[in-house]
Amino acid sequence: MSIDPILELRSVSAAHGSIEVLHNVDIQVGKGEVVALLGPNGAGKTTTIKVACGLMRPTSGSLHVAGQDVTGVPANALARVGVCTIPEGRGIFPNLSVRDNIIMAARDRAGIAVIEDRSYARFPILKERRDQLAGTLSGGQQQMLSLARGLATDPVVLMLDEMSMGLAPLVVAELYEQVTAIAESGVSVLVVEQFARTVLGVADSAVVLSHGHVRFVGPAGDLDDETLSRAYLGS
Amino acid sequence: MQQFIAYTIIGLTIGAIYALASSGLVLTYVTSGVFNIAHGAIGMISAFVYWQIRFDWGVSAPLALLIVLGVFCPLLGMFIERFVLRDLGAANEVTRLTVTVALMAGLIGAAAWIWPPDARSAFRGFFEGNVITVLGVNIGMNKIIALVSAVIVAVLLRYLLFNTRLGVQMRAVVDDRDLAELNGARPNQISSASWAMGSVLAGYAGILLAAEVQLNIIPLTLLVINAYAAAILGRLKSLLYTFVGAMVLGLLEAYLLWTSGSSWFPKSFFGFNTGGLRQAAPTIFLFICLLALPQAKLRAGMVRVAQRSREPKWSTSVLGSVVLIVGVIALTALLTRANTIFLAQCLLFALAVLSLVPLTGYSGLVSLAPLTFAGLGAVFMAKLPGNGSVLTLVAAVAIVALIGAVVALPALRLEGIYLALATGAFALLVSTLIFNQQKVFPNGSLDVPRLRFFGVDFQQPREKVIMLSVVFAAVSLMLVAIRRSGLGRQMVAMKDSPLAGAMLGMNLLKVKTVAFALSAAIASLAGALDAGKVPPDRYSLDSSLPILLLAIVGGISSIGGAFFGGVMLGTNTVMATAIPSLANIAKVTPGFIGMTLGRNVNGVSAQIGDGFRPMVEHRPSVIVAIVGPVVFWTLTTVDIVSNWQFFGLLFMWALGTIGLLPAILGGTSEMRRVLVPLTIAGLIAGFVSTTVDLPTGGRMLCLIVAATVVVQAARRKMEPNAPAAPVHSPDFAGLTTPFSARELQEVDDAIGVVP
Secondary structure: OOOOOOEEEEEEEEEEOOEEEEEEEEEEEOOOOEEEEEOOOOOOHHHHHHHHHOOOOOOEEEEEEOOEEOOOOOHHHHHHOOEEEEOOOOOOOOOOEHHHHHHOOOOOOOHHHHHHHHHHHHOOHHHHOOOOEHHHOOHHHHHHHHHHHHHHOOOOEEEEEOOOOOOOHHHHHHHHHHHHHHHHOOOEEEEEEOOHHHHHOOOOEEEEEEOOEEEEEEEHHHOOHHHHHHHHHOO | OHHHHHHHHHHHHHHHHHHHHHHHHHHHHHHHOOOOOOHHHHHHHHHHHHHHHHHHOOOOHHHHHHHHHHHHHHHHHHHHHHHHHHHHHHOOHHHHHHHHHHHHHHHHHHHHHHOOHHHOOOOOOOOOOOEEEEOOEEEEHHHHHHHHHHHHHHHHHHHHHHHOHHHHHHHHHHHOHHHHHHOOOOHHHHHHHHHHHHHHHHHHHHHHHHHHHOOOHHHHHHHHHHHHHHHHHOOOOOHHHHHHHHHHHHHHHHHHHHHHOOOOOOOEEOOEEOHHHHHHHHHHHHHHHHHHOOOOOOOOOOOOOOOOOOOOOHHHHHHHHHHHHHHHHHHHOOOOHHHHHHHHHHHHHHHHHHOHHHHHHHOOOOOOOHHHHHHHHHHHHHHOOOOOEHHHHHHHHHHHHHHHHHHHHHHOOOOHHHHHHHHHHHHHHHHHHHHOOOOOOHHHOEEEOOOEEOOEOOOOHHHHHHHHHHHHHHHHHHHHHHHHOHHHHHHHHHHHOHHHHHHOOOOHHHHHHHHHHHHHHHHHHHHHOOOEEEOHHHHOHHHHHHHHHHHHHHOOOOHHHHHHHHHHHHHHHHHHHHOHHHHHHHHHHHHHHHHHHHHOOOOHHHHHHHHHHHHHOOHHHHHHHHHHHHHHHHHHHOOOOOHHHHHHHHHHHHHHHHHHHHHHHHOOHHHHHHHHHHHHHHHHHHHHHOOOOOOHHHHHHHHHHHHHHHHHHHHHHHOOOOOOOOOOOOOOOOOOOOOOHHHHHHHHHHHOOOO
8 A cells, every 4th residue: 555745746836926937846755755855056946845835835736745735725834733844044033032933833832841852952052042042143053943943843744945055064964964863753854955965865865956847856876966967057 | 399209200100101102112013023103193093982982972981991902902903914014025114114104194184084173072081080199299090000001011011022922923923924934823813913912002002191181183193102212212122121211201201391390491592482392302302312223234135126216217207307397388278277276286295205216215215304304495495585586595405405414414323214213303303393483483384485587486376387397307307317327326226235335335324415415405495486375384294294105105216206196195185175075085095095005015106107118118109199188288278178178088098098009009900999999988988077067076086987997998808818816725624733643653554664
């Protein structure tokens, strides 16, 4: 018996105003699988994430979570059932304290303590900084904060958009260790990266986008340099 | 000593009311990122509603209070959030600010309409007549209630914002709406809740304040503006400092009241009455608070293409100027004397609106004081020697430009709402300290002399109108030249990204000062050329607001927009005078027009311009478009067509025909078959509806209906296959709650993952 993937985009097209930027994109993320979404600048990666998390409505096609058609369901409702998204550019509230940022992930009053404990356990530095404004943390700490907060909610799907942007390689390695650990605990992960090398080591499979079309789908190991450079350089 | 205690207690209660009002302001700012200029107006309207229920209908006080604060205020707040502010996402700070200014103007107009001054009876506070004696001083219950509730509200708000999840979510939504949504918050409901709460606080402060100062629209609205000073002291963030600021302000006002009554206090200063000083105290406090703010940080611009600022072309600008002047000359040949005076009024408004183009449109600096500079222009035109000679005009304009630059200097450190508030405070200060002086406006009116120019004294309205159209055209062309020069590019660059500008070696201070001086000079022209007896309230802050509103509605970054805004404002005033039954509607229109900005951030003229762009680029259409009015005008001068019919034809030509010309002249024959009869039918409708014997309002209504029908029918014909809006899918029945542990286990089992 086959089971639906946890997250699935079925021939999704999406447009900014009248300009279509995604054309019939199919992506499937299975249970506990890490899928890397790769592609050059302007390929439509962030748009894909926006559709997948519910912030953008596809112009055609559908979005499925655990087999349910959730096209058009608002992002906050998806977030509450376990679709966790860490958007491009850190994904923190800069004018809120670290603790307030973490509280944002709690679904009710009782949940606050649990969420805090889990986040601090994952990244102890956050506990030291909890009363500091999140905007004053270093880039790596900000990314830790958003990752910790996202994971504390026990997500079913985790989507990471350009997590490594502007961070030191050492910090990136530390963050991706966490991602691998999360996937091993059964969470499905969709990682967007512009730089393929950073993510192919941890990904099970890869999807390569360019100009809004899917150019490659398959196991991460099958993705050779030629396919990649063709997608990036358009030759 | 007894007196000192008494005045201290008065000060604390005034401070308590300010604290209530300003904490509501801080709440809406912190939780929605919008500085609500209309906060005072919400308090004002709530006080009126309370009066209506409590004193006019005789409902008991607790029930009336419950209805106002429990039902009316929350609904008003949610309504404002939903229908006025929610669509403003793509707009910049200027537009957002303007929308709340519009709200203020709309609410003031609505209150003046619903509750005319003669229909109001006394407003009594809670437990009026009951007093409590503290340290030998009698204090009314209303004051005690104010003081106690201010403390309770301050504590509760602090708890809400920093110790509850709702509070954290409210602050998070301001930081990043999308991200808050990705964290499971419902941004729309949260904004709605914070606006409801802010309105309740404004309403409560308004009711308490009305018990002290009675039901007067402008004082109630502006007194709460004083509370802005307190909020600014708290940097619009800290509730504690806001509370302290409110108390200091209250005490300051009470002690000034005390000392200004003493014999040693000077009654006049260089012939200026110092009585205004006490009234102006909160405004001065606000001004000082604003100036004490740290220098605004240079920010990198946000890439927002929703609002455009197109560089004007010489060809269109010159053509527009010529059309304006020729049009005015041709039109005045037909108009009656009274209508010519109205047209002059329109052009003066347009000139005042035009003063905001370099300042707000190009440079992105908001000013709430355009008419203050116009007023100063009028004052100098009247007071300087020369009795209206050209030299007097030049001197008046130069002095006001200088004042503009000097006043702007300290304010230039500020940005956005802080700058807008500083200009608002300046407008209030000039009104209370200068315009309201016997010495400046003797017996409440100033006699501005007519301009004399090489023997022409512009006594006839027609001469005056033509002169004004020439002045407007000349100033417009000067602005076009500035916009296309290096200075103009620097202004626009400063609006887009002050940081990048500074990095390129721009002197921001210089650009800002020049923009202010230029704007003050243009505004002073509008004042100085408005000859005749003028009252000081023509140049007050609340008259300046509609100017800013219609400038932004018309499309602030273009001259066409300024003209459009001025004409709209003029028409509105004319309508109120000519058709008394519409006077009340005229009071609220500028406000309500401004509130629609959420749907159309570029202004009306840009939208109309977009509609007409295909026409401008199609030469045969341009020729036909110009020939039409010339034919109508000729028919009118030889008395084949009456003035009203001329107006009707022109109206339909402008709205229902010109836009369709490219499709008619250059489109397919199939399209022509539909559009030609349609435009002809429209013109006949315009002709007929102005021929039948109807009152003015009825004729206008017929014209508007006819134009709407033609435009809608044409639009349907030209876009037959408009894409249908996507339908919301309700297929979410199964996912209303998070996955339970058991469900996750089932999924795990099904795919064979070992947990």
